Amino acid sequence: MSPETPAASAATAGDEPLVRTVELTKHFGLGGLFSRQVLHAVDDFDLTIAEREIVALVGESGSGKSTVARLLARLYTPTKGEIFYRGRSLRSLRSRKDMLWYRGEVPIVLQDPFSAFHPVFRISHGIMRNLALHRPDLSREERRAEAERVCEAVGLSPRMLSRFSYEMSGGERQRIGFAQALAVKPKLILADEPVSMLDVSIRAGVLNMMAGLRDREGVSLLYITHDLASARYVADRIVVMYAGHQVESGPTETVLSDPKHPYTQLLLSAVADPREKSSELSADTGEPPRVVNPSEGCRFRSRCPFAIEKCGQVTPRLEPIGEALVACHVAAAQGKAAGSSDTAPVTHT
């Protein structure tokens, strides 16, 4: 475990967030052996997650949000860039012991609760195995008690432990997914679209449970979703992704009540609230891009109603506007013109 970067030696300094990524990048090669096509799934992605914080990562399918989760879970290795966990670079994790430790700190809950469990084993199997692997100091009785505790923490009866996955509903299975993650005493749970496959009437319960985990168990959550409304419901902070780039981030209410990036504005306008009278509809056809061998420039420019010449030449960097970070030339210029005051930069009607 030799420190490879200056930050790693800083260890867990007081101001170091739980997770910090620096220019995190993941590219996938496409086609055959000699193909030069490269899919840019995630480019230069900077993300921080504090302790006991719920961060929502929002974007369309193909925007790279699941890739970010998999990078953080070490299921992928980054093409470029660093992930620091408590100030320690993940590149320094090499031994099996280190990996086991990290996976215990940062488990992932997957999207599809219907295929995530082995049908031959009882529900207790996954939880008990996690406990045996990650917390070997517990005795058999303690493991059993802990399994029952995490079951109750996610709002299920301990009797569920002796069931098989096919005997459970989708909502119950997704809760078990969280119980398995909780069993390892995590600091951060990566939840990749945990409610998108659940029925509407069940979603609310799982979302409430997630918020409760932060309050009671003190974990942080990275909540990956395409649903802005549910992101608003649970998250402290929202990060919006488009085509592998972070386009906007900030406190949830700031981003949603006063979106600065045109893409965030488009996303918001597409969400209908049944309890409100319908708002104006945009004419965007909503074709998400496929980022193969991209050229320099803003990736949203072809759909952007405010695009200027500069957007096709220079990739916008994240810049602070008010409380938010925004990667947009137009919004940045207007933000400066307004003297970084609270006037709305990009007017969108």
Place this chain on the structure above:
Amino acid sequence: MTEPLLDVRNLSVDYLTEAGDVHVLSDVSFTVAQREFVGIVGESGCGKSTLLFAVAQLLTPPGELVGGEVVFHGRDMVGLTGAELRHLRWRDYSMVMQSAMNALNPMKSIAAQFKDTLEAHGTSSHDEIRQRSTEVLELVGIDPVHLGSYPHQLSGGMRQRAMIAMALLLTPQLVIMDEPTSALDVVAQQSLMTKIRELQQRLGFAVLFVTHDMSVVSRYSDRVMVMYAGQIAESAPTETIFERPLHPYTRGLMNAFPSISGPRREMAGIPGAPPDLARPPSGCRFHPRCPAVMDICPEQEPDLYVRDGAEVRCLLYADSAQPAVERETPAQEARP
């Protein structure tokens, strides 16, 4: 009052399984008027897709239509032969499937698939086919150069649009859609729904539309039917149902998804899970999950009652209203 375009009466569908018959639909009755946009919402497994398949006469085993009528244009479609149905399909009504993007033949160009449909219904002139195909593609907002494209060359949203174009080829009066946008992203979904609604109003066809997404229904449909466990729980004009939901299940649904604006409220959701239709609960099928459950609910099966312009299947409204639909075979459902 003019005759409705589609009149579904006491439709019942069973799935015949080894473990016994599962009553997927029980006595479903509703109408769709000319030029009406009807949205059906419900959770997975409530029978909403089965309902569309039964209406379109596309049920395949183990699904079996065991009772009821589907009167379309004054003609009962149940029992029509394959040849008779083929004549009606695409011309009088068409259907857009859930994963419509995968319903296109990957080996044929868009133009060839349109040509097949038109030729099957008697259009043989090359020019006419070309012209009509171009027209419908333009209707849904696809550049006609894509007539020569194969499905894999189009994005998901475009394939979905191409399917809708195909459904409009012969200007049917009813288009049946099974979650046409559920595989799309929010922005694409909104744009496609807006297109469908605009075409529907301009061309004047009726839409029977299934979804699990309340926000889609609220924005685009004239009337909403909420289904629960193979029955209609509530049916009302869109505004009425969103302003004054009557059925406890509908109310639960309204409180089950977070809002994008306004104050953040605690969501309750609905406890429990949808019932197994092989063993539906006795009495009212929602009573095990119902927050307003009464002593009588497990014993008496509620009818659809008319109340303030809505039809609602809940015993809370039994006293003050008349049953909306006369049941023909009440005894049939009492069997265990």
